[in-house]
Amino acid sequence: EAGVTQFPSHSVIEKGQTVTLRCDPISGHDNLYWYRRVMGKEIKFLLHFVKESKQDESGMPNNRFLAERTGGTYSTLKVQPAELEDSGVYFCASSLLGTGGTEAFFGQGTRLTVV
């Protein structure tokens, strides 16, 4: 069974450009989460989808970030326009719907560098 897949693994863009990160969750997982780690800081929650609906987007830093999950399958996270402080590693995770006792599976992450 394929795990959570993220693309690209690395991205280097200039300040002001747009970048789109993609996450393919494990098939059948209705929960999909985005997290990120900025250098030197802890892993922070960004948002949570249940199927195609945003359940919690309290961690999104500002309106330059837009996440979508059309059809409830893969998800994209677009940063437009990118700023230097957006550099970091973006992780996607998926899990089955549950009651707090389900395991979350993480992708390898996308390392974003804004120069």
Place this chain on the structure above:
Amino acid sequence: DAKTTQPNSMESNEEEPVHLPCNHSTISGTDYIHWYRQLPSQGPEYVIHGLTSNVNNRMASLAIAEDRKSSTLILHRATLRDAAVYYCILRTQGGSEKLVFGKGTKLTVNP
């Protein structure tokens, strides 16, 4: 969000047991205790979770205090591959069930 407290770092020798402690004095009755770890240059990886009773799986054991205000992750025989940052996380039932990562414990395993 409920908070956990872990030592910043711990060291162990290869093939010896490791006990990683976690305090979560504000835990509520519906919070599950989850442990994840992150190996260098990889995404976080699930290790184990429990609610009230001790749990065992192929990776580790989880010992939960009777009052649930603390727990201990036990690696029975540490290997070099177990060197990672270990996170103790409370996951609340209902809502977004997001994982709230702290600083974790950086485990060093000496050969």
